[in-house]
Amino acid sequence: MITLLVALIIGALLFGIGLYGALSQTNLVMIMMGVELMLGGAMVNLVAFWRFLHPEVYAGQVFVLVVMTVMALEMAVGFGVGTARFRARGSVEMEEARELKG
Amino acid sequence: MSFLPVVLALLAGAYLVAVLEGWVSTGRFRPAGPILSGLALLGQESLVPRTPDRIFFEAGPVLLLTSALLASAVLPLGPGVVIVDLATGALFVNAALVYVMVALVMSGWGPDAAYAMVGGFRFLGQLVGYSMPIVMVIAAVAMRAESLATTEVVESQAALWNALYQPVGFVVFMAAAMALCFLPPFDLPTAPGELAGGVVAEYTGWRLAVLRLARAVLVVTVAAAVTVFFLGGWHGPVLPPWAWSAVKTLAVAAGMLAAGRYVPRVREEHLLAWWWKLGIPLALLNIFVVGIMLVTVGG
Amino acid sequence: MLLQALFAGFFGMAAVWFGVVVFRTSSMVRSALALLFSMTAVGAMFLAMEAEFLGVLQIMMMATEMAIMAIFMVMYMMDPGGLGQMDMSHQKRAAQAAGVLGALVAIGVALLTSWGPAANAAPGAAEQTRLLGIELMERSMLIFETAGVTILTAMIAATAAAIERRRR
CATH class of the missing domain: 1.20.5 (Single alpha-helices involved in coiled-coils or other helix-helix interfaces)
Known part of the structure; x- marks a missing residue:
């Protein structure tokens, strides 16, 4: 039980740090790092839930695998967009990306 | 406890590999060479370049040594002679060896020097090439063993070595192993001819000694991994199990060192093209063929 | 049980500490590698929680992912070495408030929910x-x-x- 609480608190802290980073950074790559940290916190929670609440249901572990996939996809697409933007504008500073507004 | 024998075996293997490497690269057989050059390095001043990233500069060689040692912790040298028999050992070998790349990127970025940085990031590109085939080949090996534990992998080869059961996988894995421990045709991060040593260029004294030791231990570890995954580990007639492990590991290390003499260094983009256009399809084909063979004729 | 909690807590604290380092250093490579070691610590935490396959997979995948992130940072940032001490953040106050609030809400939910009996063995x-x-x-x-x-x-x-x- 105590490990579950420890893991949930760690997950919450990672999520908080990631949220701060994603909101405060101006650079695309740094924003992505914040998102990765948030996903990391989510993964800690998922593994803790699997281990301490339902160790016989393996869908919990599959969920973690899916989150890992999401992290990889976020990186791939983010860097694709970043490369295209760097080619066009010479920077990936998100404050200058006002024309992306609808 | 099999901790001490394994570490001693690793160190002895690293020494022999260092002798072999000297023999292969200079053509002279000097059994005391590594000791002499090690003492010379320890007596040398260990310079720190101007404006280094100090943490990376110091941590890089140590991380390289650590990752090689961690990988060797799950490789069995004989029945029961293994430090930890992880249930996911085959995957763990790969997970630990990925940190070779992290160590090289760190020690390439650390000294704030152009050649070192180019070398470090070259190895990252090299990893993008070889890391996919290596996982796929290990997947095929695990399919035959029906387990990811390294001891089970060795047991599954009692009748027939994996090198004969899946020769395509063996060839791909050997090439990937050479790329992993940056041996000559794939020595892009150090490239003596064009990068003046690359990653190791800025290291002197005891730090260089640690780096060289780590490299030798890495070569032994990777050769032991080839032995475990493809050459039947400790299985063999007459000789005791540990002797078979030692003989096979040294033979693989010697083979990897000698093969590099006859191939010119591969360029980065050619390397990536070869790995992605030939290596990955071959590794996938290997999985496919092994799957069919397992279903039809059995392991 | 207690030992497990201690290990999970230790690696968790390491993950949080490296996570803080990500946004506190001005060197981009340091920041990417701090994220790498944060994710490695998360993987070690999985190992402490007996999810061995997921832990090893996490340790393996994140190393490559974050190292590739490091190379993109060096490519796209104006000051990858962090020697110029550039400030690259905006709306700091609001972000801090949101981060603290998010963490507090999540901790509150974790502490106030009754999770029921925990499974002892996996x-x-x-x-x-x-x-x-x-x-x-x-x-x-x-x-x-x-x-x-x-x-x-x-x-x-x-x-x-x-x-x-x-x-x-």
């Missing part, structure tokens, strides 16, 4: 890996295959977005 590592494989190949097969197809789509889309237009 299956052994070899058994776990086998059952996860069966789950992936039977009940969750569609999910897993969808993930695979999505990765392929993202690979093609990212390459198409990033590739240089040929001038005709």
